[in-house]
Amino acid sequence: MATEASQTHPFRSVPRTTEFQPNPISVSPPTISATHDGLEFWQFMVAGSIAGSVEHTAMFPVDTLKTRMQALSGSVSVRPIGVRQALGSILKLEGPSVLYRGIGAMGLGAGPAHAVYFSVYEHFKELFSREKPNNPVAHAAAGVFATVASDAVITPMDVVKQRLQLKSSPYKGLGDCVRRVLMEEGFGAFYASYRTTVVMNAPFTAVHFATYEAAKRGLTEVSPESASDERLVVHATAGAVAGALAAAVTTPLDVVKTQLQCQGVCGCDRYSSSSIGEVIKSIVVKEGKQGLMRGWIPRMLFHAPAAAICWSTYEASKTFFQTLNQSNHNYH
Structure with missing residues (x-):
């Protein structure tokens, strides 16, 4: 598999053929900015950007459905509805095109954010895993660093996206x-949910990456002789398992994030601060604890296939760059 390349250094030591012992640095091939897996840092960024864009474009309608179900969770007048009922209402009253409203904002944010996400992850994964390549704690820690950095990039566009996704959104585009x-609200409104997003995505990413690496390794060990031929299936399956589990665990914080990003718009409650505790208390008082799980089904329906698409695309992009780098190396 692609990630196995990280276990072998790309340059072997040069044999000593004379009495004179040169400095090892002087006899090494010219340094290229390659990191582990035989890729350069910018190639991880491009692969991540492609993966993020494909993932969010493919799954955007499900994301719209999730946002609609979560946004009004603090309102007393709104009764809990199921996924089928919510989707049917949207299609009947507004038409299918509304499911893609706000996709432009996500398009602008997803590419750069995932470029940061995967490149930072790969950097810290290599840094933390040098002594033990299959260390799930290292994978989880690298994922946390990745999400803190990428959330800073995507949060403003996520705010815009969710406000455009709301029913009867007051914005033209x-x-x-x-x-x-x-x-009307100032620049700070774009980052009102940043703390909640990080608090949510840190455990989400830790669970996601640790589960993905473990599932990928487990699936490979089941049939090692065909692991190379079934690489796409392995990445997709491991990604789906990781995405579904991480999504289920972090749904309450996702509800809080949606509330903060959409507050004061289309009937959503407004909060005096960005306190996670305040939002949770408000939801529990009005709806009970079940209000914190609003939209968990579409959230899982989003993240399972989205993670499968994302990881498959990312690993395929990495393989492309590895092949390209190898051919360039052989050519020279």
């Missing part, structure tokens, strides 16, 4: 939403 939020 991406530009109008950005302009009005800046004028």
